[in-house]
Amino acid sequence: MSEKYNPQDIEHKWQEQWEADKLYRAQVDWSKPKHYAVTMLPYPSGDLHIGHWFAMTPSDARARYMRMKGFNVLFPMGFDAFGLPAENAAVQRNIHPAKWTHANVEGMRGQMRSMGAMFDWERETVSCDPDYYRWTEWFFKQFYLNDLAYRGEALVNWSPTLQTVLANEQVIDGKDERTGQPVIQKMMTQWFFRYTRYADEMLDFSQIDWPEPIKIMQTNWIGRSEGARVVFKSEQGDPIEIYTTRPDTLWGATFMVLSPEHPLVEKMTTDAQRSAVEAYIQQAASATEIERMSEDREKTGVFTGGYAINPVNQARIPVWIADYVLITYGTGAIMAVPAHDQRDFEFARKFGLKIQVVIQPEGGTLDGDTMAEAYPGVGYMINSDLFDGTYASEDKGRKNPAINAVIDWLEESGIGREAINYRLRDWLISRQRYWGSPIPIIYREDGTMELVPDDQLPVLLPEDVDFMPTGRSPLTYHEPFFKTADSEGKPARRETDTMDTFMCSSWYWYRYLSPGYDKGPFDPEDAAYWLPVDVYTGGAEHATMHLLYSRWFTKAMRDLGMFDETMEVMRDNDRDPAGLFDEPMLLLRNQGQVLGGERPGDFILATGRYEGEKLFADRVEVVGGPNDVPAGFDGVFGEIVKRTENLLTVKMAGVNRVVEVVPEAQVSIPGIEGENTVNQLKHHLEIQRMSKSKGNVINPDELVAEYGSDTVRAYLMFAFDWEKGGPWDPDGIRGPMRWLNEVWDMVMAGPQAETGDPASERDIERKVHQTIGRVSDGLERFSWNTAIAALMELKNTLRPAAREGKIGREAWHETMRTMLLLMAPFTPHIAEELWASIGGAYSIHQQPWPDYDAEKAKEERVMLVMLVNGKPRGETLVAPDITEAEAVQMALESEVVRRFLNGGQPKKVIFVPARGGQEPKVNV
């Protein structure tokens, strides 16, 4: 027996060899078909965790497979390097974000090399490098020059104590995460991209193969609705435009509701109502939009004292303000039709407003005074002048006869017009942070603004900055940065907001193509060959953000002519560019998350009132462990094993106890100053999801040191449903470890006989071809676990046969060669080493993928399964291509079937022919 399998001896060796030979450098080669595979680039948090391996190594396996299939494969890697954690580190540890980030990039790049992936490191891009963000800024300029970027008003999180804007992540439960100070919602001027311009096009997925849930989520996120815009007038004559999806209910509008932020509120408010209105506006400012959209919430609102005229029937209706109307959706004002809209109904009931029925269900007698809930359904229009009797179906938009007729009439009479509305809002890209790409804008003394000229790009982030622990961006108090001059040399102020990091990640796969190129974001010569991205892999959590921004970006680039040159080069090379620049990635697949394994939960002390076994806790304290329980403590204490909302399951003396944390409970969490809330407790107790702060990290470096990279790769691809992910099980890795050990021993042992047993060799050949089919299919379908299961099965078949000398020298070599080729994408190092040991030519990764031969894979005899009423009753050996007539006859004549039919006649006879590796079946 040869030496034992020791991954440490071979993995590093081959990684260096591949690197030295530039084995994975991808070069444009028009004579070969290309394959551009991208996996989402990581944020350089400092530590590569198992989740990165889970996302990247299967993508690598597939890229390797495509290469063996004959494609010229580009598989690059980079870092999404701007973002808040670097700034937090700067405040907490007094390290400059750039330094922190680059150190992390260094470290992670090194860790990533141990994956043995075929990343082309010469194409690495790091989004915080000036060489990269120069082009992020350039994109901003192009969007601005083409009316895709503009300045507008938006609600932001404003801290009155700190006098600064906070990012959403910095706000928890309406308070600043760090200081616990209250945060209010305030309208401020921000930069936007015209996201909704491509809303309709983004609803069209016909050109891309993306997972169905992603398409549904994006569709709902865009939220297209059809309806009408109608102009009401205040009694003073000011127009108040509203948007409605139900213009057929206009006659039932008995009041109007404006968002508290609506510009007309002040003018409409009467003196008598002024103080109430102002108090309400202040109260509304402290609620977040998510809270305001919640339908369960008790409706609140205040009468302005003003009235408006309903343009369809001249009715004088009161105007209210309420926080369930959002300034950022539609027009910030609604007509309220309480009879047919549930939220309006609840509002009207609460404040005693009139409810007027205008859609009557067939044969029904709805009455506004007595109805218990809004009736949004089907019926005939009533109390609607000339439209009385028009049928309102359940269809939306123009398909509904009532809506259709009313829209026509609104347009004829000039009261309103047909309109499409989107839930999607424009993309707010301003961030009040330091560590992001600067916005290349200068504000001049006269109030106008100008763009920073191209030859001055990038606007560099200053390095000599101090971070104050307030959450305020240092750019706002760094004079050398913001004090500048305009094109005429007059004093001017530079924009101190930076761009959303989603901007950086919306175009990085273009930069990979030519990372050093300085005449544009990418070189058309490279782009013409590689684009578009053929396969994109990453987490589904990016469904409505990154993946939608990316589509918008590509469409905008296309319309601004940024691909024109690329298309020219394509045509020069006889490649038709039609439709290739409408979408960034043709095929998308998502992996799930690998969760941390078991770990000790947080230990808490809780006291309060008992109801049976359950404790309603009004005081909860997070402590280090059992040693921190005060003597004589009489509440519930123990480890939290589970948390659902504010229900905690606490393991106390081996018994699980349920603790409900009441909303006003007094909570204390070490490390978070001031008075803590239930929400912070919830936040703190995210016990499952893996992250460094939660202490249940699986460190891939340690696993690699113990088992080797190939085993870790194989385990990650084998033990999970890739799309689902799941908790890490430290024991399961033994399976793949044994597999590789046994493969190693088997190959190293060499052939045990000069000539083998012909029948066994035929069986082996069949198994090999079945395996080629199954492994290829698994790789095509992103079903790594079934592919590896097939390889394990092959090993299980080969090993005893080889050991017993049933495979002759020649067949043995042929079989092992094929098996190693099939393993190469998954476990590249051991495949290379064993390949070399049996005399294969370097490198196995440059060999063609084995051909599948269906004839060789075919079984000679298969079981015919005979079922009665869907239950298997018997089986018999037949030829795989048995005809229906033969099979049916065989079944009907068989003893088992006759016995189960019990002399009766079959209701129906169904024959299912053999297909896809399954046996033929007869059901009677």
Next chain:
RNA sequence: GGGGGAGUGGCGGAACUGGCAGACGCGCAUGACUUAGGAUCAUGUCUCUUACGAGGUAAGGGUUCGAGUCCCUUCUUCCCCA
């Protein structure tokens, strides 16, 4: 609150268009070899039943010759908006 998933042995999971549920692996059990075993090898491993057989894919209902797969109701759970 809204949106999207997922519930299959002790565990991870398989079952591609409805067609023998539990492939492959972990764990476990029994035996073998060992000074030893967290090594290796062999066999077994959904439940009930002596057997014939019956039941079984979160719960309940439906469609079908046939349902883990399709439809309806309920429950649980994870993710995203955060």
